[in-house]
Amino acid sequence: MPTVFVVEDDASLRDELKRLLDLQGYACRTTTDEIVAARPDCVVLDLKLPGAGGHAVCRDVRRKSAVPIIMLTSSDSEFDEVMSMNLGADDYVTKPYNPAVLLARIQSVLRRAARTEPP
Secondary structure (H helix, E strand, C coil): CCEEEEECCCHHHHHHHHHHHHHCCCEEECCCCCHHHHCCCEEEEECCCCCCCHHHHHHHHHHHCCCCEEEEECCCCHHHHHHHHHHCCCEEEECCCCHHHHHHHHHHHHHHHHHHCCC
16 A cells, blocks of 8 residues: 655645545555655645745655655646756646546556666
């Protein structure tokens, strides 16, 4: 069962994402644990986080890990999307999101990651 680590400061949205992922058979982590230490199979990361923000988190995770990162954000700015991808995000989904589309994108990055892992 793949593990998806959700980094979202809005508690209701975080709980909604956890329920969605649990129903689809994913193990979902939503704690404030160190992302890389948790060894998730995928990270769903909010861009507009308090403090350093999602771009800084994305950059820091990418320096340490090749885990797939999907930015989930209310920002539909091309600048934010390009910046996210340049910092190492694998995909970018805007809120409000379509659950089926988000799940398909998670499945897609997990498939790509599985193909690139050494045997």
